[in-house]
Amino acid sequence: MSGLIRLGWAAVSAGDDRxxxxxxxxxxxxxxxxxRISNPCPRCGGDHGPVRIEGAAVTASVTYAGGWALVAVVPSHAGAVGVDAEPEDDERRERAGLAGVLGAGSATVRDWVRVEAALKADRRGLRVEPGTVRVTRGRGGGTDASAADMGAWHAHxxxxxGTIxxxxxxxxxxxxxxxxxxRD
Known part of the structure; x- marks a missing residue:
């Protein structure tokens, strides 16, 4: 299933409009x-909501990490896609820590990017409390145990x-x- 996701990234230089x-x-x-691309917020109308694509039968998601812009695209029939990314090392984040951001206990950066990707695919984003999302490792709903499923997980x-x-x-x-x- 992860073979449906087309992922791309590009460097964002200082002074670039990301x-x-x-x-x-x-x-x-x-x-x-x-x-045509837009991303209106469903609550306020600002340009920070889920990405909408007109003119192609795809769903898309965008994220930014460090000096990178990343995009994920899937065919519309596959469902809504969400992508998230974070630098492996971030001094500011390390000082603040991740304890409590996903409920009781500690969390890792990998935990956070999984939860945020699921929330973006859900299309409600951070209107859902991240600490209520449960991620389980394992094949993410694929039908075979291909190498692409090695990093698979699923979220409630x-x-x-539906299934995420x-x-x-x-x-x-x-x-x-x-x-x-x-998928709905």
């Missing part, structure tokens, strides 16, 4: 320079009635990447 970099990357990964997101399958993916050096697909 959204423009991501939109250009989306057009490249989709293979259609004429697609309260209020989402996820995978840890290879991305830019020094960056943890996870993507998820939610």
């Amino acid at each position: 959204r423009k970099v991501a939109w250009r990357l989306l057009r490249e990964v989709v293979g259609n320079p004429g697609i 997101v309260p209020g989402h009635g 399958a996820g995978w840890d993916l290879a991305g830019p050096p020094g960056v943890f990447v996870s993507a998820a697909i939610a």
Whole structure:
């Protein structure tokens, strides 16, 4: 199933508009320079909501990590995709720690990117309390035990009635990447 996900990334240099970099990357990964891209927030209308693509039968998600813009794209029939990424090393995050961000106890950066990818695929994002999401390792709903399923996991997101399958993916050096697909 993770073979359905097309992942792309591009460096965002100082002074670059990271959204423009991501939109250009989306057009490249989709293979259609004429697609229309927007990401209105369902609550306030601001430009920080789930990515919408018009002009191609795909769903997409965008994230930023360190100096990178990352995009994930899947065919619409597969469901909604979510992607998240975080630098493996981040001094500010290390000082703050991750204890309590995903409920009681500690969490790892990998735990966080899995949860956020699932929440983005769910399309409600951080309107759902991240600490209520339960991620379980194992094949993310795939039908075979291929090498692509080695980093598979699945998530239970309260209020989402369908399956959210996820995978840890290879991305830019020094960056943890996870993507998820939610089916209704």
